[in-house]
Amino acid sequence: MTGESGDGWVHGPDGSRYWGRFGAAGLLLVDPHGAVLLQHRAEWSHFGGTWGIPGGARHLGESAFDAAVRETTEEAGLPPELVVHRFESVLDLGFWSYTTVVADAVERFEPRMTDPESIALSWTPIDDVDALPLHPRFAEAWPALRARVRPGVDR
Numbered sequence: 001m002t003g004e005s006g007d008g009w010v011h012g013p014d015g016s017r018y019w020g021r022f023g024a025a026g027l028l029l030v031d032p033h034g035a036v037l038l039q040h041r042a043e044w045s046h047f048g049g050t051w052g053i054p055g056g057a058r059h060l061g062e063s064a065f066d067a068a069v070r071e072t073t074e075e076a077g078l079p080p081e082l083v084v085h086r087f088e089s090v091l092d093l094g095f096w097s098y099t100t101v102v103a104d105a106v107e108r109f110e111p112r113m114t115d116p117e118s119i120a121l122s123w124t125p126i127d128d129v130d131a132l133p134l135h136p137r138f139a140e141a142w143p144a145l146r147a148r149v150r151p152g153v154d155r
Contacts, residue, residue, distance in 0.1 A: 008057060010096045019046060019057055023097040026055025027068035029083070030149050031108040031123055039075065040120040041135065049119075052135035053100070054078075064088055064099035076121050077112035089145060091137070100141060102149055126150060 009017045018024070029037040039054045041047060054072040058064065065085055072078040084104045091098045111121035124132070126146060134142065 018096040022058045025064040025067040025099040026053040027072040028102045035123040050135040051132040052138040068101040
């Protein structure tokens with residue numbers, strides 16, 4: 001039986017857990033030089049020690065874009081006024097969804113670890129992302145996203 005555990009996790013029919021009662025969203029931010037902002041996840045977090053994008057649980061009624069920008073502001077010191085929305089990619093499991101919001105940063109900013117969820121934050125050239133130990137779900141989504149995130153594509 002799928003359902004909410006009361007602690008923020010949603011449980012799938014196979015017992016797998018997904019963070020966020022109302023789904024989750026992350027921000028794949030591309031700078032003007034063709035690098036993406038990645039987060040090295042804290043060891044204590046879900047799939048800790050891997051690289052992914054800043055993000056987290058959506059609030060009730062919150063759009064994926066607003067959630068992704070809010071979470072990235074909280075986790076990486078993003079100045080929200082620098083974000084220009086490009087497109088979204090949704091993983092919808094029926095009982096839970098994750099939205100990757102892809103956006104441009106109109107200028108590169110210096111990311112700051114503003115909460116304990118990160119070991120590091122890095123602007124990473126698109127061609128270097130595959131060499132990192134990626135969060136498994138981000139690793140699955142990355143090939144299709146990579147084809148669309150290069151500067152000048154899907155604007």
